[in-house]
Structures are given as C-alpha cells and as structure tokens.
Amino acid sequence: MIIVLKRGTDRKTIDEFSGALKRTYNVDVNEWQGVNETVLGLIGDTTTVDIGTIKAQDIVYSVKRVQEPYKKANRKFHPEDTVITLSNGAKIGGGNLTLIAGPCSVESESQVTEIAKAVKESGATVLRGGAFKPRTSPYSFQGLKEEGLSLLFKARQETGLPIVTEIMSEADIDLFSDVDIIQVGARNMQNFTLLKKLGKLDKPILLKRGLCATIEEWLMSAEYIMAEGNQQVILCERGIRTYEKYTRNTLDLSAIPIVKSLSHLPVIVDPSHATGHSWLVEPLAMASVAAGADGLIIEVHNDPPHALCDGAQSLTPEEFDKVAKKVTNIKSAL
C-alpha cells in the first residue's frame, strides 16, 4: 500500500503517523521524499488495512493498494483452476464448457420437465429454473416458491440433471438444502449476511455480478463466501448497467479473461439476462465461449410468448439446440 502525504506535512507528524501504522497493522513503513510530497510504502500483509481510515487522516493526499484485497479467491495464492464436480459427473471449470439451461420461472411440472429433457438432449448438464423471483415491482409474479422447488426436484429425478436456482432470503436456506447449486442474484451480490450464511454450507454457490459491481467488488463478495469456509464459488457475468439502453445491460466480456487471470474460480456467462433479447443470445453465447468462459447459463422456454417472466429473452428448445451446437464448435476451434 502506497500513501502519499499532503505537501507541507511536518517531520513530527510524519513520524507519529508512521509509528501508528507500524503498531496498528504490523507492517514496515518505507518513506521517501518527492519534490513536494512525502510517500510512505507499507510493507507486509495489508489486506486488513482499511483504506477509508487511512484516507481520513488530515495529512493524507491519496492511498493506493498494490496487493489485491482478496486472498482465498486470488489466483496468486491458488494457481490451479478450481473445478466443481456435480452429482451427474459434470464439471465446472478447468477447461470444461458447461451448459446450464432452463426456464426463467418454474411454472408447472410438465413445463419444467419437458424443458429439462430437451436441454439435456442438446447437451446441457445442469437445469436452471426460478422458484423465488426477484421482481422490480411488488405487483409482478413472484415465483411459485416452495412449490417451484419441488417441481425442480421432480425434473431432476426425471432427467438426472442437477439444478441451480436463486435464493432470495437467508431464512430459506433450509428449503434449499437439497438444491445442487444455489444462485445469488445480481441484486443480492452485496447482501453480506446472506453471503456469510452461504459460506457455511458445503455446496456450490453461483454468484452473479451485481448490476454495477466492479470486478474487484465481485471478487470480494466471493471472498465473503470463501472466508467462511465454502470454496465452491462459480462466478457469473450477466451484464452491467451503462448509458446504452438498446440492450437491458451491457455484457462485459472483458471481465472473463480478467477474472480468470485474477482468480482461480470458474466464470460463466448469462447472455439471456445481459441482453434481454432472445435473438442476441446466440451471437453473445458464441462470443462468451470465444472469450474463454467456462460455461453458459441460458433461458429456455417451451413457449416464450406465454412465459410468466422474461419471455422476451428465452430461446425455444430448438433454438437452444442450435446455440449448443454452435458454441461447441467454437469451443473446439479454440
């Protein structure tokens, strides 16, 4: 950590501050004089140093971290890819391409089972489906909840596909004990209480990037889960909010190679939510794989115009089949 002091800070104040840093954070402090500024360099483990506290000092002009503030999620300390193995043998991470597909909302047994069979046929190894739905409006359909979960369990029984579904409340963790992968939605990426509770489980967590989260904040949220003991985190890029309104969000594909360089965790992409338009799913799914994504999570509905939510971005099973073939081609070409 590098601290630039304001010009004109006197010797005594510098020494006192330097001493306080050494005592409080158990670090060494290197000092050097610029033309107008004094610069302090902290040597040692600065993960626990609170940048806010440092900045609050009257004498501090600016502070810059040199080390990343995350450890468990950091590739420097864990060079090999994390690979997560599911009940059906599917692997996420480590060079595999995992296809996750299913309806935005679980609506009925026949709907979810039919879709599950279709997407399995096309190569999907995990079934997605929403039971608890985060909706901007309190007046919109909020999901089938417990009933939705049990329909997902039935579809798993029928097809053998492990399931991923979103949790919206720490109070529901017991309900999710039989879910294969628990999803944390973009709106809850910084629901730290929930993250800590999920960190106590022995179960993969799919952590979506917040709508305006930086890559570092996203990794810090993974760190919240990992710091509690659960190392099975799957990151999911799903677009960030920008001024451009043609798409619902702006898919940030640069994040894929960046996160894979900073962290050992697998990273998948959700082109359906990112764009909000079904016809954009195919080109962006292909681009995601070409950029190095470990997998895709795609909305598939047997009857998009009648979907209870987000139909506009759902593919039909036939369309998904085409996308699955195309991304597999891309993957082979890499």
Next chain:
Amino acid sequence: MIIVLKRGTDRKTIDEFSGALKRTYNVDVNEWQGVNETVLGLIGDTTTVDIGTIKAQDIVYSVKRVQEPYKKANRKFHPEDTVITLSNGAKIGGGNLTLIAGPCSVESESQVTEIAKAVKESGATVLRGGAFKPRTSPYSFQGLKEEGLSLLFKARQETGLPIVTEIMSEADIDLFSDVDIIQVGARNMQNFTLLKKLGKLDKPILLKRGLCATIEEWLMSAEYIMAEGNQQVILCERGIRTYEKYTRNTLDLSAIPIVKSLSHLPVIVDPSHATGHSWLVEPLAMASVAAGADGLIIEVHNDPPHALCDGAQSLTPEEFDKVAKKVTNIKSAL
C-alpha cells in the same frame, strides 16, 4: 401502455393478441395503423401488466408505459406531502428541514453520546449511527452489532434524539424493534424479502437509493414497503455510480425535485457517502437544501482520523455546526 407491433403482422394474429390482452388484463385495446406499423393502446389499469411478457411476443416491436408503475408512492393518488412525526416532535417532510447526524460507526458510549449532544446542540433532531456495517471486504470492521444498538439507545436516553440505524438482515428485525427509524442501505435497496418484512412494521423506514438504481426502481422499492401496509417511507439520495472517480459517487441532485414531483414521500440527502470527502459535505449540503431536500443525513465524528470506518468523509462537531448554520440560512432564503 402503448404496444408497437412488428411490420407485417397479419390481421388474424393481431386480433388474437388483442383479445388475449383484453381477457388477461381486463383492459380495453385501441388499435391504429401507422405507415408500416400497427400500434395498440391499452386503456385501463396497467400496473399489473408485465412488460416482459408483452415484449416476449414474437409480434411485438416495442412497449412503452404511459402510467407510472407505482401507486402508493405516487403523488397523483396522494397529492399531499407525507409528513413523519418522531418521538421528539421532529417532523420529516412537508416543508421542514430535518438534520440527521452522527458517526458512521458506533464505537463506544462516550463517543456516541458526546457526538449526539454536540449535534443536538447544533440543531440535529435525529441521531444516526451504524451498528451493523455493510463492508465490501469480509476483513473490514463489521460494526459493534447488538452492543452498538444498545449504545445508541443510551445516547437517545441522554439526549432525547430518536435514532436511525441500518439493518442488514431480516433476521435482525426483532433487535430493531426499539429503533426509531430503520435504514435500508443502498446495497439492500432491492433485497425484496427484507423490504416486505419492513412493510409489515409500523415504523419509519429510511430507504437509500441503490448505487445504480433508477429513480423509478427506487420508487418501486418504496412501493414494496408500502404495498405491505407501512406508509412511512423516507427516501435518501446518496449518489449514483458513474465513470467519474474523483468523488466516490456522483450526487444526483436532480433526483430531489423529480422525486418530489412524482411522489409525496420526503426525500433527504446524504452528502457524506455521496462524495466520500469531508470538505465536499458543506457545499453539497447547501446545494441539496437549495434543490429542495427535506433534510440531510451527515456523518459527524469527534475524531475523524481515528474513526473505525469512513473517517475520510466525517465532519467534526465544530464543522457540522457551521454546516447546520449555513443550510439553515439557505433554507430561510428559499
């Protein structure tokens, strides 16, 4: 709601779609032909119409709401300002200027009580203080929690100031039963499960705007609380995330007159978190009041350089006193 159909949609399909709209949403449908497009207008209450479902129709080119999707928070249906009266008689809304002040984090009895006395002296009528702290890093100080709450209660007893403090988990609602105003932080603005639970209370809720929430999404989150029965919502603008990095966030003061026009709820501003720099608090507090804010929530610390969090943006009690005088002057000049 106005629905533009894709060019080339045939008569039969239009009639079927039109019929389905009437049946499903109990609305009338007006149709008109443009040069290339057919346009449908829905007449009636469209609050419950899900825009996503409409957009999912193959034949739909675009959809636009004419009515706001919120009702309880809407000034059209509740023209008079909502005014919230606290235990000490302080009023929030309705032309009053409410000053809320206190430390970012509660640290000790003497700290919080001393600050409480000072800010009361300067005109603050509500004490703020964090007991449960949302922090980006799991390794940062997370607040004194229950102990923090009890220190706030003591400070209230000493000074008579009602308290506002942030909740981070629905599981803590009972702990907060004696808190005067419960704050929902920016990161939880769309934690819908929490909002619904708070909607069942009979207690004012201070709802901060999410870091990248639109004004409409912010009002929809207020609607979540109000739809459950609790009408005492105070909105708090605290800056939005933009590309500009000189300030922590970009304070969006246009939101003040806009929200006051769209809604009857009181709106206050948090210039401390918005800017992240204590020297910017004064000019932006003044600007907020000039723009029509119903109040300010300002971080005050008796020893900012030693504050356990966010010291960089805290004022000393002396500085707060100056700001309080200046904003009162502005208020009188309006």
Next chain:
Amino acid sequence: MIIVLKRGTDRKTIDEFSGALKRTYNVDVNEWQGVNETVLGLIGDTTTVDIGTIKAQDIVYSVKRVQEPYKKANRKFHPEDTVITLSNGAKIGGGNLTLIAGPCSVESESQVTEIAKAVKESGATVLRGGAFKPRTSPYSFQGLKEEGLSLLFKARQETGLPIVTEIMSEADIDLFSDVDIIQVGARNMQNFTLLKKLGKLDKPILLKRGLCATIEEWLMSAEYIMAEGNQQVILCERGIRTYEKYTRNTLDLSAIPIVKSLSHLPVIVDPSHATGHSWLVEPLAMASVAAGADGLIIEVHNDPPHALCDGAQSLTPEEFDKVAKKVTNIKSAL
C-alpha cells in the same frame, strides 16, 4: 411517432395541436383516449420531426419514436450488406473478415514498413498507423503529422497494403487525398462539420463509436456522412466508458449483432483501444469475430516498450500472427 398528452388537456387545444402537426410535418394524426391521457400517433415520414420541439409543448407528457431516425444507414431501406472493395482487392463487409493492423503511431520508415510486411505476412489486408494523434495532454507526443503520412505512403508502396489513418481537422482533408480509408476518432464522432466534409469525398470512412455514444447516435453520425453523398462508411466499436476501471473502456460486443441488424454497414472492432492491455487483445478479438464482426483493427508494434504512444496495448508481430490464426479458426467455425 407517438405523443402522449398531459391529462386534462382540453378539446380545443388538442385540435389546434393536431392541426399544427399535420400542417408542419405533412403527416396524418391518429388520436385515441386512454383513461387519463390522450395519445396522438403521427402517421407518415417523421424523420424530420424534431422531438425537442414536440416535447417543448406545454401539453405534451412524452414522445416516442417508432421509426428509426436514420434512413441511408438503415437496413430496412437497403437490405443487402454494404461491401467496400479496396485497391488491393480486399473487401470489407459481406461476410468477409478483414484484418487491419499496424502501429498506434508512425515513428520511422523502417518501423512502419517492417510492421507492414509482418502483418501482411500474417494475413492483414490493411495497414493502420497514426500520423495525427489525439492526445488528452497538450504535452504528449502529437504524432509525426505530414511526415507520418508520407511514411505510410512509402509502406503502402512497399507492401501494397492500403492504409487507414486518423484525421483530426477538416483543414487537413487535402493532405488525406491519397489515404485509402480516413478514420474519424471517437472524440470526433460528433464533429459534425468534419463529418459533412468527409461526406463529400468518394473514399471509405472508418467511423469509431464515441466514448459515450449510443448505438443510435453512432448511426446518426454515419448518416451525416451518407446524407452528403458518401455511402462508404465502416463502423468501428472500440469500447464505451463505464464505471469499471480495470479496462480502459468496456467493449460492447452486443453492439455488433445489433448494428448489423439495424444497418447494412460493415462493423469492425478495435480490441486494442477498448481494453488498453495487450494480453486482452487475443480473447476479445476472438469474441468479436464470434459475435459477427466484419473485421478487426489491432495495434501491432515491433517494440511495444519503446512505442511513443499506447505501447501497453500493442502486440508484437509474433503475437499478432497468433491472433490472426486464431480468429481465422473462429471464423471458419462459425
């Protein structure tokens, strides 16, 4: 165009407004009554209707375009892809993958010629190189200017590669008369005077997307060139400005399929400027091609650490050769 009037607008005012619209813009006006609102639909060519003027009417609540405001760039009126053929027979658009490569800044004859030979060997069919350089600081190197152009001409003579280089001033148009493709940089995307002058030429124009331009604004800038007569516009996505600071800009790959659907113009991608990091060029070049880009423009330097500008994002010729092979593979896999 759909105009929603404010509730309570009286009959006479509506009729007057409606009449004025018909007379001024030579359109038909359809009217329909909602529960609270009156909605007017304009039927006819609304390209020249100024949305600002409509919004300024006291009685107008909101306005929405149904037709795109561009014509010449619009695929609806020109369904076939525009294909631009260069002096060496290279084609841009129409399913071809064009590789454009070269140094950020032209520095010397040997530098640019050596790079030109290398990238031609690897499959590039156009040479890029900056002679006039837009720099944020007046104290940074501003390019070799005329001398830079003459070095590019020499490199073209040696290799047969047509050249693309950026213009910064309408006063330089004569200097650029022998340039094969004139580039308009992101900062000048809305330098309308320059665009109009370039519209009078018979020469391809490479139009970069502005740093915070919407897709529609970008197409409107192409329309400025095309409205003057020059139909040879090549669009170039190069990243947009967002809150994420890990990359210089956020590459918006969704823009590729969108622009190709809205317009017949070719679209290429500049992964070098978008990311600002050479190690990100390869994955994002591959993603761009997978998303359907018609080409890539990539910075290549024989000695990146000594490049006079933007070395951080330049590939060596060897690295470019690898990227060229990989994107060609991806293209074949599509």
Next chain:
Amino acid sequence: MIIVLKRGTDRKTIDEFSGALKRTYNVDVNEWQGVNETVLGLIGDTTTVDIGTIKAQDIVYSVKRVQEPYKKANRKFHPEDTVITLSNGAKIGGGNLTLIAGPCSVESESQVTEIAKAVKESGATVLRGGAFKPRTSPYSFQGLKEEGLSLLFKARQETGLPIVTEIMSEADIDLFSDVDIIQVGARNMQNFTLLKKLGKLDKPILLKRGLCATIEEWLMSAEYIMAEGNQQVILCERGIRTYEKYTRNTLDLSAIPIVKSLSHLPVIVDPSHATGHSWLVEPLAMASVAAGADGLIIEVHNDPPHALCDGAQSLTPEEFDKVAKKVTNIKSAL
C-alpha cells in the same frame, strides 16, 4: 509518479529501467522493496512523462500519478481566482455571480433582441444564443449560421450585452472575431485542433464539459487552450451521461467545489442542457449557486413551444426573472 514493478523482476532489468527513466525524463528515481513488489518513485517534473509508455513496459504492474498533469490551469501554481472582465464591465469569477441567458437558437432579430432586453432587465450581463447548432441528426435545423451571428451583434448593439455563442469549426474562427466569448460545446471538448486555434486568440473561451469527460480530462482541455497562450478560460458544467434517463444528463454539482479547488478558473453551470426540462431549471440553478458556481447559463425563449430547438428546456422571460431573483437570494445567503 509511482511505478509498481511486477513481482520477480530481476536486479539487472530494474537497474536498466531505472537508468532509462532518469535519462529520458530528467528525474530522480527512488526505489523500495515491498514483500513481493519493487516500487519506483519518480522525483521531479513528471508532467511530460507519458503514462502509456511506462505501462507498456513488460515489467510494470501499475503506475500512478502523484502530481496533476496540468500546470496552467492548476491552482497550485496560480492561487488567485482568474477573473474575466467583459466589455460591459461584467466580471466572471472571483466571487461574482454572472447570469448568462438567451435563446438556444437565434431565430430572428425581434426574437433575440426582445429576449436580450428582457434578460438584461432581470440581471443577466451576458447574452447567449446559438447561430451554429450541433444536432444529432443531419435532418434537424442546423442554425442560422452567419445570419445568426449578425442578429446577435444587433442585439448586443441594442442592449450592450456581450455575447457568447458556440463555434463548431476552426474554419469559422474569423467569423467569430467580433464575438465576446466563444463557446466550445460538449461534443468538441476534445477537438484538440480547435482548442489549439482558440488558444492563439485573445478572447474568453467558454469550455463545456464533455458528455463523458472526467474532471481531469476537462481541465486538460482547458490546458490545451492555455498552453497556446490564451489564459481566459471559463469552465461550464452541463451534466454527464449516466444510466439514469429521467433527465437528459446527470448534473454533477460535486464538480463545482472540486474544480474550484483544483483550478483558479471560473466555473459556471448550464442547468437547461443538463436536465432538458424547464421546470427543473429553477431548483438546479439554486443548487448550483449554493454549491459555489460562479455563474449560470440559462436558456430563455419568448415562446418555448415554437422554439426551433430545445424548447422543452427553455424558460420564458418571466420564469427567468423569478429564477434570477431566487439565485440572487441564495448568493446573498452564502
């Protein structure tokens, strides 16, 4: 400037790099060892050091400036406020509140003269009016051009008000020789060729902030003008582009105190273009003055619904008179 080297860089390479820095930039280099990193501090004038070149070095992990990259615009080297005095004695900067008002577009002699008289009456000391209009669409009204300028000159003759009007092309500089203040619009903030030409004049330049310009980039554009000799630059905040679409742009009032702290140049605010709604002009004008702005530039039109451009954000002369009174009150209250 602080340079962090990648871990594992060997002694010899560090020494060579360090030596090259000293020779190339005439600076001293301080070195210190962290746990994993080597950090270099450059001591001396680093304004001309190109950050891009440094970042391009294979061995460099990150670079951070300590000094601001602008000099002429920097308050450190010019502590007193710049005050610009106009022909009518009006002063911009130095604690004065300057009101600039007039129509978006000049339309006719009677229109502009009538408005000029009215706004002068209300306290405006400068007349604004557009003759050359930057418009997103080539099919929108582009201004009266030369004729517009001559109408402005007539209005100045009638009222004595100096005029400010926007230039769109360096080719027009001679036409503007009799203009009092030349305005550079947001879209041309980084039209560096134009800035350099304006830097050779002896005339105040009103430099609007670009739609997505950082504060530093804005000051660097001022520096372009000042580096050529012209020190009379007036900065104008007019909103930045964000995801929030209720307002046209998001007015960034934090920029006012920040720019006034970093620079000695006067800063004014354009609430009309920032918000795009006339009813928001009053509250944001008041907020701007409360935040410390040196002046306001406001659109006033005698007949907003018939204005040829941007009528939606124009005030009538009566409304402007009210705003002028209110902001004068705020100014007195400061």
